[in-house]
Amino acid sequence: VVLELYVAESAGERHSDLTAAASRVGVPVRSAPDRAVAELSDTVTPQGVLAVCGAVDVGLDAALSGTPRLVVVADQVRDPGNLGSLIRCADAFGADAVLISADSVEAYNPKTVRASTGSLFHLPLVLDADLEPAVDHCRSAGLSVLGADGRADDALDELDRSGTLARPTAWVLGNEAWGLPAGHAALLDRLVRVPLYGRAESLNLSTAAAVLLYASATAQRRAASAAQTASQGGRPAS
Amino acid sequence: VVLELYVAESAGERHSDLTAAASRVGVPVRSAPDRAVAELSDTVTPQGVLAVCGAVDVGLDAALSGTPRLVVVADQVRDPGNLGSLIRCADAFGADAVLISADSVEAYNPKTVRASTGSLFHLPLVLDADLEPAVDHCRSAGLSVLGADGRADDALDELDRSGTLARPTAWVLGNEAWGLPAGHAALLDRLVRVPLYGRAESLNLSTAAAVLLYASATAQRRAASAAQTASQGGRPAS
Numbered sequence: 001v002v003l004e005l006y007v008a009e010s011a012g013e014r015h016s017d018l019t020a021a022a023s024r025v026g027v028p029v030r031s032a033p034d035r036a037v038a039e040l041s042d043t044v045t046p047q048g049v050l051a052v053c054g055a056v057d058v059g060l061d062a063a064l065s066g067t068p069r070l071v072v073v074a075d076q077v078r079d080p081g082n083l084g085s086l087i088r089c090a091d092a093f094g095a096d097a098v099l100i101s102a103d104s105v106e107a108y109n110p111k112t113v114r115a116s117t118g119s120l121f122h123l124p125l126v127l128d129a130d131l132e133p134a135v136d137h138c139r140s141a142g143l144s145v146l147g148a149d150g151r152a153d154d155a156l157d158e159l160d161r162s163g164t165l166a167r168p169t170a171w172v173l174g175n176e177a178w179g180l181p182a183g184h185a186a187l188l189d190r191l192v193r194v195p196l197y198g199r200a201e202s203l204n205l206s207t208a209a210a211v212l213l214y215a216s217a218t219a220q221r222r223a224a225s226a227a228q229t230a231s232q233g234g235r236p237a238s
Numbered sequence: 239v240v241l242e243l244y245v246a247e248s249a250g251e252r253h254s255d256l257t258a259a260a261s262r263v264g265v266p267v268r269s270a271p272d273r274a275v276a277e278l279s280d281t282v283t284p285q286g287v288l289a290v291c292g293a294v295d296v297g298l299d300a301a302l303s304g305t306p307r308l309v310v311v312a313d314q315v316r317d318p319g320n321l322g323s324l325i326r327c328a329d330a331f332g333a334d335a336v337l338i339s340a341d342s343v344e345a346y347n348p349k350t351v352r353a354s355t356g357s358l359f360h361l362p363l364v365l366d367a368d369l370e371p372a373v374d375h376c377r378s379a380g381l382s383v384l385g386a387d388g389r390a391d392d393a394l395d396e397l398d399r400s401g402t403l404a405r406p407t408a409w410v411l412g413n414e415a416w417g418l419p420a421g422h423a424a425l426l427d428r429l430v431r432v433p434l435y436g437r438a439e440s441l442n443l444s445t446a447a448a449v450l451l452y453a454s455a456t457a458q459r460r461a462a463s464a465a466q467t468a469s470q471g472g473r474p475a476s
Contacts, residue, residue: 094435197332207448
């Protein structure tokens with residue numbers, strides 16, 4: 001993915017491990033004036049190293065090949081930090097792919113890349129994913145398509161207890177301010193809310209996503225482990 | 239809590255509901271030049287209304303009076319947005335109090351207040367809470383004191399299955415970069431990690447907190463509901 005590495009003159013020693021690793025795999029490493037690196041970087045205190053990378057996104061077919069069990073769909077997510085944090089959560093809980101709608105923030109926005117803390121490079125990303133074909137593809141791949149909605153009747157913990165969460169699932173997360181528009185919600189199998197017990201009216205996008213993905217990933221692994229135990233004649237797996 | 243309300247001259251109509259509500263409860267509402275309100279506000283696009291508020295924090299004894307079941311302890315949390323988001327999550331999952339160490343960011347930092355989206359006013363906050371007395375108070379109040387640590391042996395989902403999470407719990411969350419120092423971790427009953435299944439090395443503070451608090455709150459309610467069913471002779475609660 002990395003095509004070229006630029007290192008600020010004064011930061012060369014600090015990044016010697018990185019530049020050695022890049023050289024070993026044939027990535028050209030170039031020294032550049034500090035000012036040039038600082039100008040190309042958009043952080044206040046740049047780390048002194050910049051990589052030119054190729055695009056990492058893939059098509060819907062490639063992202064959903066095999067037998068995906070957990071997929072995240074970002075529908076009109078507009079804040080770059082939120083999208084990056086969402087990609088990080090998807091990676092953390094072992095999602096197979098992240099599909100991002102065309103009217104979401106750019107996945108290659110520098111803030112999104114930084115907030116993903118490397119997860120952008122860890123799992124297949126699909127850009128410009130229109131919701132209708134994305135949902136169709138997910139269903140064809142055997143996934144239930146659930147939408148996150150704070151006003152939904154179904155609560156996450158009830159779905160967990162009923163065994164519904166153990167199914168292969170695509171989670172659709174809508175916009176930070178207005179959620180999933182009615183026309184989009186109508187495309188999905190079910191809307192689900194994270195149960196809230198206090199006086200906060202909502203969670204923010206990435207904390208809601210973390211809870212949904214943790215619950216799904218854990219329910220799936222618990223079910224798989226129970227199935228394995230059952231297939232061994234009811235004895236606990238060793 | 240609100241002592242005075244200042245409304246920008248050009249924003250008066252937009253906030254008429256708010257100013258009427260303030261007047262009804264005897265809060266003085268004052269009109270101020272737009273420039274003055276903008277200068278006092280620290281956002282790029284201020285909403286045109288400012289409230290002068292009294293402090294809302296309370297002492298440890300007051301915060302942990304009664305029979306708390308879920309408490310959050312922020313130990314050396316330095317990012318204002320993270321602390322605000324943590325308070326919002328604590329509120330969302332019905333926590334009884336948030337204790338904040340003296341070396342954490344100020345709870346009244348404007349970014350913390352905004353990130354809490356009102357939750358700062360929803361549950362008791364303790365400032366300057368040294369970890370040792372905070373842990374002692376939590377134990378005296380009947381709480382297990384668990385620390386979040388990405389390298390811990392015990393995984394959250396295992397604790398959930400074993401019934402441990404259903405106990406009244408105080409969750410201690412450490413610094414964004416270095417977590418809980420060894421000396422602080424040693425004060426706690428147990429360290430717990432959120433299970434990660436992908437290639438991401440960690441979650442950020444607020445997403446980890448959301449998962450921990452969701453799991454605790456849900457486990458406690460599940461156990462309470464099971465106990466109620468059992469006390470009714472095994473029939474499901476109507």
